[in-house]
Amino acid sequence: xxxxxxxxxxxxxxxxxxxxxxxxxxxxxxxxxxxxxxxxxxxxxxxxxxxxxxxxxxxxxxxxxxxxxxxxxxxxxxxxxxxxxxxxxxxxxxxxxxxxxxxxxxxxxxxxxxx
Amino acid sequence: xxxxxxxxxxxxxxxxxxxxxxxxxxxxxxxxxxxxxxxxxxxxxxxxxxxxxxxxxxxxxxxxxxxxxxxxxxxxxxxxxxxxxxxxxxxxxxxxxxxxxxxxxxxxxxxxxxxxxxxxxxxxxxxxxxxxxxxxxxxxxxxxxx
Numbered sequence: 204x205x206x207x208x209x210x211x212x213x214x215x216x217x218x219x220x221x222x223x224x225x226x227x228x229x230x231x232x233x234x235x236x237x238x239x240x241x242x243x244x245x246x247x248x249x250x251x252x253x254x255x256x257x258x259x260x261x262x263x264x265x266x267x268x269x270x271x272x273x274x275x276x277x278x279x280x281x282x283x284x285x286x287x288x289x290x291x292x293x294x295x296x297x298x299x300x301x302x303x304x305x306x307x308x309x310x311x312x313x314x315x316x317x318x
Numbered sequence: 319x320x321x322x323x324x325x326x327x328x329x330x331x332x333x334x335x336x337x338x339x340x341x342x343x344x345x346x347x348x349x350x351x352x353x354x355x356x357x358x359x360x361x362x363x364x365x366x367x368x369x370x371x372x373x374x375x376x377x378x379x380x381x382x383x384x385x386x387x388x389x390x391x392x393x394x395x396x397x398x399x400x401x402x403x404x405x406x407x408x409x410x411x412x413x414x415x416x417x418x419x420x421x422x423x424x425x426x427x428x429x430x431x432x433x434x435x436x437x438x439x440x441x442x443x444x445x446x447x448x449x450x451x452x453x454x455x456x457x458x459x460x461x462x463x464x
Contacts, residue, residue: 297325302329308341313339315337315347
């Protein structure tokens with residue numbers, strides 16, 4: 204992956220680099236949808252050797268996108284929202300546009316139920 | 319993220335597909351979440367919608383839309399062009415409804431970003447792979463106003 208030639212202020216290179224992998228984005232999605240999970244639970248979703256998967260988690264951790272908590276012999280991961288929110292601010296006008304519109308669509312659906 | 323000419327967004331609604339479909343295809347409902355326009359569920363139907371201009375991309379905001387195809391309560395494909403310059407933008411929006419539990423997962427695939435158009439591509443870069451090329455501060459500010 205080529206290095207960014209210009210990096211906007213306030214954005215963290217490591218966050219963007221961490222997000223540039225489909226596996227790591229999928230881990231974030233799993234944590235977003237399923238809440239905190241053990242390494243084993245997360246690893247079950249991927250056909251990947253454990254050391255490689257641990258490396259993916261390390262990259263996410265160092266980017267501040269996830270945090271780790273030890274509980275007995277298990278390690279649990281959770282999503283950290285702040286760096287993602289910063290990335291969100293940076294997203295394209297189009298994706299932002301659609302996310303906002305789709306949120307509005309949800310509000311329309313909620314209102315429809317009352318009819 | 320791998321295809322520089324598309325955007326994909328999905329979201330879950332705790333409502334059945336039939337209801338989500340209504341919100342996608344009934345003009346008075348579309349107006350409430352997207353833009354007012356004379357939509358009709360009929361392949362080939364053309365209509366316009368007034369949206370917001372996207373200065374950073376040169377998009378005028380007036381959308382010339384066309385129903386390209388649909389499968390009832392499952393898929394709806396809409397073509398979007400810039401009414402001010404039909405050559406400039408040629409997007410396809412594909413809405414896909416997938417039952418999920420008691421609700422619906424709605425996928426949007428927004429295709430047709432022109433890789434050869436630096437303005438379009440730059441705007442898309444910020445979304446899809448901003449981490450690949452970064453973006454000048456001035457453009458970022460422009461985008462913030464949208």
